[in-house]
Amino acid sequence: MKQATATPDIERPAVKMERTGDQLKLVLGGDWSLKSPERLRSETVLAGLEREPGLRSIHCVTNEVKSWDSSLLVFLWEVEEWCKSHQVKFAEDDLPKEISSLLNLATSVPEQQTGRGSRGRRSLFYRLGSWVLGQIDMMLAAVEFIGECVLSFRRILARRGKVDWRLYWLTLQECSAEALPIVGLISFLTGLILAFVGAIQLRQFGAGIYVANLVAVAMAREMGAIMTGIIMAGRTGAAFAAQIGSMKVSEEIDALSTLAISPMDFLVSPRVVALFLMMPLLCLYSVLIGIGGGAVVGTGLLKISLVQYWNQTVGSMGLTDIVIGVVKCSIFGVIVALTGCQRGMKCENNAAAVGNAATSAVVLAITGIVASDAVIDVLIEVLKI
């Protein structure tokens, strides 16, 4: 008998049952190979064993087995398990030494009762309840994180917190100069699209010049801030989550904690402050470029002169509109930084979790941006700003 190798002449594995009194002999034969298309279903044999009442022992004879691999081991292992559950003796004496030693190895450590088997049988209400509790836990964790962040700022202002200033300047650079091309491109296209939509409608009433008002106010109050926030959520928020998540996986966060350096002071606060400070500048840049995109449509499609378009833009927009946009964008910056850092800090200890942290950071940040924008708009309306 030899171990199975890829051979062209494979004989179908077979099992013959020979019963003598309360003893059953299983005579195994053929080629037992995982790669063979001709395989023996262990269920068939086990069903046959169920039809043999009063058994006291089962002997397996492998003299006729031509070659074998794990498929034979699985079969014998299942027969042995069946014997255990039916109080029937499984006689290993007739098995070759190499097979019996592997079977002994497989059964030497008893099965661990981990309780995982019952996981799939939970009711719908149980799963719904678990999901709701999970969401509540997540919200509480977010609130806790915001609290920790506030405490961290207090420590830093009191000069008791250790800050990674190199990281702060690097983050400033990443959130400002390095973000200009993508923010510029998206803002330009947003201004262009707004102007197109406005132009088609306003041209019908001979009010094409008001495209400048539409683009200016929309960009200054809403779109500049929202588009910048969404871009930074996808670009910087995801990066924060992945960077901190990777540090969590490689125990760098633990290393900071053991040195009594707060990861909040060292890693989170510099990122939050950097994004909070840079977002207003990015927002102003976005508004300016968006107006430029609108001007391209105004001058190109509506044949308005550039000076006329600029004068109309300046006349339509007040300082309040710009301040509203800038304040919103700063808030969005804090949301992006906090969600990115929080997801990174809560990252589990494996590679897949880093990807999940980045994804959830982006989703949460975008949801937070849109939701907070709605709340701010309602407040502005209520306060008549």
Add this chain to the structure above:
Amino acid sequence: MRSESTALGDSNSGILSSAKVSPEIEVRDLEMSYGSYVVMRDINFTGAKGQVLVIMGGSGCGKSTLLKYMIGLKEVTHGDVLYKGESFVKASQEEREEVQRTFGVLYQAGALWSSRTLAENIGLPLEEYTKLSAKEIRELASLKLSLVGLKGFEDFYPSEISGGMRKRAGLARAMALDPEILFFDEPSAGLDPISSRRLDELILQLRDSLGTTVVVVTHELPSIFAIADTAIFLDAETKRMLVQGDPKVLVKEGPPKVRTFLLRGQEVSVPADAKQLSAENRQANR
């Protein structure tokens, strides 16, 4: 200058040469490099079927790199690696993949796929290369986990088990396709002495039961003496393989550097001619 490595106490080497049977593994004149930086050159050794071959040497000498060359993770530019007498280097992509399917590799940290449960980790190669049903794959995964003492952990993710368990689960995955050659990269690293000894016993038991050829990269002396049938020593200083042989013989009769290594740095008396040879080697490297 090409250094000649010697074979000491290796019972299989004599049998192989007289019977003219191709060894299971053969490495010929292999040179390992990172870009233009040569890590090791003129590596020559063989491993017979059913043998446990240990690759030993100090930290950073290129043991794991050699393993990567052997399993095809790094492209061989100088020299050859042969399995059953057939060149692995000159083989076509399809032939290489065919040979690679006979390998099982246990990486240093287990390298389990974190998004899959242990059963799914073991099931992936079976799904890919066999026509087994999902139920059969699950049963096989359970058997393989039982062999490494992890029955009951089928539905656990790698992040939910300890480092030692991850290593054992990695071994179960390496055994999924009943490999002809098992490669282990630092199997004892990060394990306590008892777990390390159990893993050594498991390696030997699998070798004895399945007739698998085993290649182990390690610098753990107890493991080397417990499992190795034959071992090679890589020397970072001369950038050459110094010797192949049974470690129990090498510790008494091997080159001074190998004896020092196997005696945990204890000074050994160096004959004058060996000192001269060492000086020549260093000069040749310059």
